[in-house]
Amino acid sequence: MKSSIILNFLLPAIVCSTLYGQGNYEKQRDDMVIHQIKARGVNDKNTLNAMKKVPRHLFVPAGYRSKAYDDRPLPIGYGQTISQPYIVAYMTELLKAGAESTVLEIGTGSGYQAAVLSGIAEKVYTVEIIEELGLAAKKRLKTLNYKNVEVKIADGYDGWKEHAPFDGIIVTAASEYIPPPLIEQLKDGGRMIIPIGSPFNVQTLMMVTKKGDKISTKNMMLVRFVPFTRKK
Amino acid sequence: MFRTNLAIGLISAAIIAFQLVLMQILSYIQWYHFAYMIISVALLGFGAAGTFLTVFRKKLQRNYALIFPLLLFITGILMSIVVIIANTETVRFDSLLIFHDFRYAGRLVATYFIFFLPFFTGALAIGMSFLKFAGKIGKIYFSNLVGSGIGGIIALLLMQFVLPQQLPLIIAVIALAGGFVSFPKNAGKLLQSVALVSIVVLPAVLFIPYKLKPSEYKDISKTLLLPDATVEYEKSSPYGLVQVVSSPVLRYAPGVSLGYRGTFSVQKAVFNNGNWNGFLIPATDREETSILDFTPQSLPYQIAKNEKVLILDAATGENVALALSHNVTEIVATEANAAIFSLLQHSFATYDQVKLRHTLSRTFLVSDTSGYQLIELPVIGSFFGNSGLNAVESHFELSIEAFHDMWDRLADNGMISVSCWMDYPVRNAYRLLAVIDRLLKEKKIKHPEKHIIAIRSWCAVAFFVNKSEFSRNQEIQAQQFCNDMMFDPLLMPGSTAIDTGSFNVLQDTSFFRNIKRLLSSEEEKNAFFKEYPYRIQPVTDNRPFFFQHIRWSGIQQVISSFRKGGLPFLELGYLLVLFTFVQILFIAGFFIIVPLFFKRWKSKDKFRVFFYFSGIGLAYMFVEIVFIQHFTFYFGQAIYAAAASISMLLIASGLGSYYSVFLQITKKILFLIPIIIGVVLLIYSFLLPTVLSLTIGVALPLKIFISIVLTGIPGFLLGIPFPAGIKYLSEKRQADIPRAWAFNGYFSVISTALATIIAVEAGYVLLLLIAGVTYALAGLSYSRQKN
Incomplete structure (x- = not known):
């Protein structure tokens, strides 16, 4: 009797709600891309497609799933956050990675940024210093079948020498210095993107470019501050 | 009477010391802004106790001999356990997550309430004594103020040698000592049981292994997540908990040039309050x-x-x-x-x-x-x-x-x-x-x-x-x-x-x-x-x-940006003070003022009592904050100067209160003393910075003497209006006393955050001027025969 109830009523209900849930997340993802990302000027097709595909809700703690597609960063534990969707998209666009690019990410966190990059670049290497976070991200990326992403638990300061040079490097944890090994592991003409700001307070992005011996930076102001203009 | 005075002194010392310790603890586990929260929580306890007294005055008065020591024992027990409770997984809040997860706002409220309890019970004991001995209020208030002053000094001394998490227990012992000092010969079973519980609970707390856990977003928490990170050195001081952390991946190169190609040596990091x-x-x-x-x-x-x-x-x-x-x-x-x-x-x-x-x-x-x-x-x-x-x-x-x-x-x-x-x-x-x-x-x-x-x-x-x-x-x-x-x-x-x-x-x-x-x-x-x-x-x-940097006109923009999930730390400091002020305005109003409406207040002097006691409650804290700033600069030692100026002010006020015992309290006195204070503060607002900057280079003993004189004069005067007012009411209309105390408490509560807002917006000179004018206005409420 019990099994028939499960088979006839509960199971279909669970399947339906799961399917509905997925559909709902897809809709939220589409909205996120249109209203949060495209509307703010991110137009790179590869980036937009990747952002549409990656199920962000699976990269946030279960308690925050309903807020996964909100226009905000979210806590993932260990004093770390998953960046606001727009920041992820903007950083990805700035990196200008292509289908043949090799990209290094410093600070895997939840693995979301690596997942987005995996849809664009040929190979993504990502390094996380906090073991618990790194292992969780590794498992998550494997479960979700991101085959071109490799995760290493190590000190990001050293980069990943064995796979250098990189076409692009994304540093997702703000630091008071830019490690020289990372600059060395950047290809000539390559780009490094670094956010400057505290966990919930990403304020600006720094783009570091390498041309021969000359290293230059470009400070990219974020749209977040546009409304902060006083009326005269 | 001596035992009561001693017990009042002990509980007052415990309350102030506990307040300072909680400020220290919250500065470590969260950020220093919560110091404001603790000041407000403490004062809220006083205000709410006043209201409670108003409602249950007769019952409390009847059983004073039993309830007074009982409250002291309960306060001691609460002081020993509230930090442990607030530090548990289910209650601990993270100020950064409040903006992202509403559950943390609930935890903040819970923490607020937990910390409020010992202040409420301790303050109720003091308030009961004010009412019971209203005719001798000068001496009781003297014990209260001097005890508070000594409590501040005790807390600072303890902070020098004891780690923050161990401090509440030591301070709880002071509160318990008050309970034992006032323990009556004919104590009932209830009182005996609570005393016994306190004797069991305090040593038990000693064996509860707990460590304060700072917010996961504090620098120290993140650093301790690094491979092989260990705390190598810990030293408590009134300036905060200093910790030295080592890890093989900690490097130092603050904003170094991108042209630097050398190696960064591994070093040990130093943290103050996390x-x-x-x-x-x-x-x-x-x-x-x-x-x-x-x-x-x-x-x-x-x-x-x-x-x-x-x-x-x-x-x-x-x-x-x-x-x-x-x-x-x-x-x-x-x-x-x-x-x-x-x-x-x-x-x-x-x-x-x-x-x-x-x-x-x-x-x-x-x-x-x-x-x-x-x-x-x-x-x-x-x-x-x-x-x-x-x-x-x-x-x-x-x-x-x-x-x-x-x-x-x-x-x-x-x-x-x-x-x-x-x-x-x-x-x-x-x-x-x-x-x-x-x-x-x-x-x-x-x-x-x-x-x-x-x-x-x-x-x-x-x-x-x-x-x-x-x-x-x-x-x-x-x-x-x-x-x-x-x-x-x-x-x-x-x-x-x-x-x-x-x-x-x-x-x-x-x-x-x-x-x-x-x-x-x-x-x-x-x-x-x-x-x-x-x-x-x-x-x-x-x-x-x-x-x-924030402007009034920009506050709305900052708040709206919170909703988008960003910028919580940008200009958060001032916003938190404003937030605290508004929150305290409502919470204190709800707990202190609203309950007063449930009991009819038949008095000819309603407005007089309200303006007098609220005015002196509001202005005292303004004076205290200005003095802390000036003497910090004068002595060059922020914490010690703050403690010394608060303690000197309280002790001088205690002496003023003691002096009020010998005064024949009339309406004229209630009118004159605040007016004199107003004039003194007016003079101070212009002369104090000049006198201090002219004498900043003199030898330390002379500096201490100057500061005692400069704090002592207004401090002595500031100690008179409250006991004088209470004494006057005790002779004219005793039923007004709990209300007077509640009004005084409420305005003291809001004055902490308000003083900071005024200082930020208008400066310390104006803050002291406003304090003077407020005192003068309080005095004016007794200027005429009729309301």
């Missing part, structure tokens, strides 16, 4: 600080010969190490935090050329008479641009007067070096330039542009102000330095043009336009000050809030 404070400079690096030569701060050593250098707020000594590596013959360094200072001493003990001074930088500048080739301030703000966290902290070292003092301490060819991390939107760099520009104008420098060099790195802006004009040669050397280090010149003495740079490009070029506006005509500059969404005008000693 916040990043610096690195311990390894012995091998003290004379060969090649990394620091790759930062903008090393420019003065590249373009000038510096023999005598003053390093202000040296922290763990990176700038001292930089000076040592350049063979400076005399290095004077100041540091106010005692625990950090001892680390500094340890690092540089073997260097004869290094002279360390344990004082606030500003106090040192005022009393020193030397001439320096270089005066260096630490890098301002923080790398993350969250300087708004310090919004309501006084920074006398960054006021226009401080820059005048620095200028006066410079040798003829001397230079001031001051840098800041780039923050977005830009605030610190603009404000620094505005201060420098004002300094040069006020010093009547003919060609100010020839006295300034400014350079930009990828993350910081550094300003160098020379007493004489920079030479052409120095300019060329500075250009060369920038080129080698991949820095960009921003302002160069030979040119009035603003360099937009080639190494570190800004997408938003308004920065350069704004720098130009800051250096243009007064009209243009003032127009820019008005138009810019943040306050960036130079700060003064009267309003020394360098990191408070």
Whole structure:
């Protein structure tokens, strides 16, 4: 009797709600891309497609799933956050990675940024210093079948020498210095993107470019501050 | 009566000490803003106790002998366990997550309530005694105030030797001692049982293994997540808990040039109250600080010969190490935090050329008479641009007067070096330039542009102000330095043009336009000050809030940005004070004022009682806050000065209260005393800063004497109005006393946050003036025979 109830009523209900849930997340993802990302000027097709595909809700703690597609960063534990969707998209666009690019990410966190990059670049290497976070991200990326992403638990300061040079490097944890090994592991003409700001307070992005011996930076102001203009 | 007075003294000491300890604990596990929360919680306890007394006056009075010691035992038990409860997984809140997860707001409220309990029970015991012995209120209030003063001193002494998590238990013992002192001979079973429970609970708490857990977003929490991170050293002090952490991946290179290709040595990090404070400079690096030569701060050593250098707020000594590596013959360094200072001493003990001074930088500048080739301030703000966290902290070292003092301490060819991390939107760099520009104008420098060099790195802006004009040669050397280090010149003495740079490009070029506006005509500059969404005008000693940039008109924008999930730390400090004020206004109103309406108040003197007791409640805290600021500056020791001025004020008030016993209290007295206080405060608001700055250089014993006199006079007077008012009511209409106490409590509650808001918006001088006027108005309520 019990099994028939499960088979006839509960199971279909669970399947339906799961399917509905997925559909709902897809809709939220589409909205996120249109209203949060495209509307703010991110137009790179590869980036937009990747952002549409990656199920962000699976990269946030279960308690925050309903807020996964909100226009905000979210806590993932260990004093770390998953960046606001727009920041992820903007950083990805700035990196200008292509289908043949090799990209290094410093600070895997939840693995979301690596997942987005995996849809664009040929190979993504990502390094996380906090073991618990790194292992969780590794498992998550494997479960979700991101085959071109490799995760290493190590000190990001050293980069990943064995796979250098990189076409692009994304540093997702703000630091008071830019490690020289990372600059060395950047290809000539390559780009490094670094956010400057505290966990919930990403304020600006720094783009570091390498041309021969000359290293230059470009400070990219974020749209977040546009409304902060006083009326005269 | 003696035993009651002693018990009142003990519970008052315990309450104040517990308040200071909770402030210390919350500064460690969260951020220092919660100090305001604790002051408010404590005062709310007093206000709510007043209301409770109003409602249950008769029952409480009837059973005073039993309830009074009972409350003291309960307070002791609560003091020993509330921190443990608030530290549990289910209750512990994280202030950063409040903006992201509503559950944490609930936890904050729960914490608020848990901390409120011991203050409520302790205050109820005191309030009952005020009512019971209303005719002898002067002596009771004396015990209350003197006990509070001594409690402050006890807390500071304990903080010096005991770790924060162990402090509540020790303070609980003081409260329990009060219970035993007042234990009646005919104690009932209930009282005996509670006393027994307290004897069991306190030793049991000693064996509960708990460690305070700071927010996961605090610097120390993140650092402890690094591989093999360990806390190697811990030292408690009234300035906070200093911890030294080591990890094989901790490196030090603050804003180093992108041209640096060497290695970064692994070092130990120093934290104060869980916040990043610096690195311990390894012995091998003290004379060969090649990394620091790759930062903008090393420019003065590249373009000038510096023999005598003053390093202000040296922290763990990176700038001292930089000076040592350049063979400076005399290095004077100041540091106010005692625990950090001892680390500094340890690092540089073997260097004869290094002279360390344990004082606030500003106090040192005022009393020193030397001439320096270089005066260096630490890098301002923080790398993350969250300087708004310090919004309501006084920074006398960054006021226009401080820059005048620095200028006066410079040798003829001397230079001031001051840098800041780039923050977005830009605030610190603009404000620094505005201060420098004002300094040069006020010093009547003919060609100010020839006295300034400014350079930009990828993350910081550094300003160098020379007493004489920079030479052409120095300019060329500075250009060369920038080129080698991949820095960009921003302002160069030979040119009035603003360099937009080639190494570190800004997408938003308004920065350069704004720098130009800051250096243009007064009209243009003032127009820019008005138009810019943040306050960036130079700060003064009267309003020394360098990191408070928020405008009233901008608050709505900041709040709306919270909803989008960003910027919680940007300008959070001031916003939290405003938030606390509004919250306290409502919560205290709900707990203190609203219940009063449920009991009919039949009195001829309603308005008189309200205005008198609320006025003196409001103004006392205003005076206290102004005194803390002035004496901090005077003694150069923030925490000790705060404690000493609070304790001196309380003890002097206690004496005033004791004196009131001998006064024949009439309406005339209730009218006159507050008016006299008003006049004294009026005089103080104009004379106190002058007297203190004129005597700042005198010997310490004389300084202490001056401060006792200056605090004692108003303190003594401030102690009279409350007991005098209560005594008057006890003779005329005793039923009004609990209400009077509740009004007094409510306005004391809101006065803490309100005093800070007034100081930020209008300055300390006006705050003291407002206190004087408030006292005068309170006195005026008894000026006529009828309402």
